Amino acid sequence: MFLLLAAIGALFLAILAVAFYLRRRRSRAKCSSCGAASLFGYSRQAESNASDIVRFCLTCLIAKLSEDYRIYSARALVVEPAANFPCYVFQLQSKWPDPNFSQDLSGLLANIERTCHHCGAPASFLWVTSNGLSPATLPRILAEGPSKTILQWGNEKPISVCASCCLASIQKACESRGLTFLEVCGPRSEDGIVLPMAY
Numbered sequence: 001m002f003l004l005l006a007a008i009g010a011l012f013l014a015i016l017a018v019a020f021y022l023r024r025r026r027s028r029a030k031c032s033s034c035g036a037a038s039l040f041g042y043s044r045q046a047e048s049n050a051s052d053i054v055r056f057c058l059t060c061l062i063a064k065l066s067e068d069y070r071i072y073s074a075r076a077l078v079v080e081p082a083a084n085f086p087c088y089v090f091q092l093q094s095k096w097p098d099p100n101f102s103q104d105l106s107g108l109l110a111n112i113e114r115t116c117h118h119c120g121a122p123a124s125f126l127w128v129t130s131n132g133l134s135p136a137t138l139p140r141i142l143a144e145g146p147s148k149t150i151l152q153w154g155n156e157k158p159i160s161v162c163a164s165c166c167l168a169s170i171q172k173a174c175e176s177r178g179l180t181f182l183e184v185c186g187p188r189s190e191d192g193i194v195l196p197m198a199y
């Protein structure tokens with residue numbers, strides 16, 4: 001129990017340090033595409049080297065992510081962006097060998113409907129809001145799976161969405177909550193999950 005509390009405390013301190021760093025760099029970082037103020041870093045895969053992360057404003061980030069989401073041919077659970085995390089990234093399902101998480105994710109992804117809830121286009125994503133998600137609760141989600149955690153914390157039933165509608169929801173969440181992330185990456189290659197993380 002002590003080790004768990006110590007780990008959570010260390011994670012919280014790391015997030016505070018990242019948040020302080022982001023605030024200091026916010027006014028200086030520029031979008032590599034349009035030159036506007038940049039609050040986001042884009043990478044091709046999670047946990048990239050800092051030299052491989054490209055700075056973007058939100059508009060240019062969404063444009064860049066649209067390529068990733070549009071060509072993605074597998075399925076992904078997409079958890080709404082949340083505050084107090086430095087990253088918002090895609091993680092391969094195979095990265096999480098824990099059977100609770102992997103089986104739960106597989107079950108959820110099997111329920112993706114063929115068409116988008118909003119526009120009727122083909123759907124590859126399952127969107128869920130992020131009530132209750134915080135750096136302190138993330139380890140529980142990864143250990144027990146989304147069905148026993150985030151889907152029990154006052155979030156609505158997940159909805160099937162297409163790439164365009166999924167990105168519109170991501171953009172809306174970032175704008176309405178004033179979010180910023182050091183690293184954001186889109187889905188690639190196989191089934192997985194997009195979620196806020198601290199690593």
